Amino acid sequence: MALTRYVDGLASGGTVSWLAAGPGPPVVCVHGAGVSSRLLMPLVSAMEGVRETWTVDLAGFGRSTGDQDAVSVGLLADALLDWIDARGLRRPCLLGMSFGCQVVVEAVLRRRSPPGPGAAREPERPLVLIGPTLDPHARSPMGMLLRWLRNSPGERPRMVLPTLADYRDAGTRRMFAAFAASMHDRVEDRLPHVDAPTLVVRGERDRMAPQDWAEEVTRLLPRGRLRVVPGSAHTVSYRDPLPLARLVDAFIAEAAEAAATGGTADGATGKTAEGAA
Numbered sequence: 001m002a003l004t005r006y007v008d009g010l011a012s013g014g015t016v017s018w019l020a021a022g023p024g025p026p027v028v029c030v031h032g033a034g035v036s037s038r039l040l041m042p043l044v045s046a047m048e049g050v051r052e053t054w055t056v057d058l059a060g061f062g063r064s065t066g067d068q069d070a071v072s073v074g075l076l077a078d079a080l081l082d083w084i085d086a087r088g089l090r091r092p093c094l095l096g097m098s099f100g101c102q103v104v105v106e107a108v109l110r111r112r113s114p115p116g117p118g119a120a121r122e123p124e125r126p127l128v129l130i131g132p133t134l135d136p137h138a139r140s141p142m143g144m145l146l147r148w149l150r151n152s153p154g155e156r157p158r159m160v161l162p163t164l165a166d167y168r169d170a171g172t173r174r175m176f177a178a179f180a181a182s183m184h185d186r187v188e189d190r191l192p193h194v195d196a197p198t199l200v201v202r203g204e205r206d207r208m209a210p211q212d213w214a215e216e217v218t219r220l221l222p223r224g225r226l227r228v229v230p231g232s233a234h235t236v237s238y239r240d241p242l243p244l245a246r247l248v249d250a251f252i253a254e255a256a257e258a259a260a261t262g263g264t265a266d267g268a269t270g271k272t273a274e275g276a277a
Helices: 038-047 071-087 099-111 140-155 158-170 171-185 188-195 211-220 241-261
Strands: 006-009 015-021 026-030 052-056 093-097 127-130 197-205 222-231
Touching: 006 071, 015 038, 015 071, 026 038, 026 071, 026 099, 038 052, 038 158, 038 241, 052 071, 071 099, 093 099, 099 127, 099 171, 099 188, 127 222, 127 241, 140 171, 158 211, 188 211, 197 211, 197 241, 211 222
Parallel strands: 026 052, 026 093, 093 127, 127 197, 197 222
Antiparallel strands: 006 015, 015 052
16 A cells, blocks of 8 residues: 655644545554654554554654654653644544553543533543553563563564664654653553543563553553454554454444444453454
8 A cells, every 4th residue: 555644744843744544533543662653554554444544653753853852751642632633633543552552641631621511521532552551560671671672572573674764763862762751651640531442452472561461551441441462462553453453443333333322332351362363
């Protein structure tokens, strides 16, 4: 699939690079620490014709620009929301991958506003967290490094080159700043405040987001559901995009139906082979 990449300027400064494909309610995909939307392109391709799927380079990464001295979950979430507004995307489903999960959780909470007097709050759009970081048990540079090393053998070998290209584009200083931002962000304190029906996905061999942490994330979310993709590692979007696309599409459809009928898209927490190829 050949997609055209565009660049938008932000009122707050800097630019955001993006591309999109597919019909239907929009899904905005957000990449992990130090990399770019390259690693989400297999998922965008798998969603082609199914969902209007966008993916962006976070401010300062990939082909986007931003303040080289300022990397934090809050600033990246603000830039993401600025871009969503500039594009006219009304309350899209946000999908985070790894560190992107921390950014989209922050974005959801910053965008949430109480209804006006006598007005009902609109149903929350579904949220998708893939390989969520950061497990508090690995909240140290050595802890993150060891988990990254243990996870790497499970990833596709062809992912090495685009990952290294992303690290080169970001630069050493900004890449490590992103990892530091991930490490210092206590996402576990914010998850209980997320009202949106949320799908948590991890690869069965993911050593960055182990099963017990994924279950904890799901437990903390008021409306969380956990699914495991058999045989996959941390970067499910790159290694197994088709089963992941099926999981995401089914969850969004169920959430939309639940919102229309007044039901819920909540599900039981647990390991399942749903979505396997």
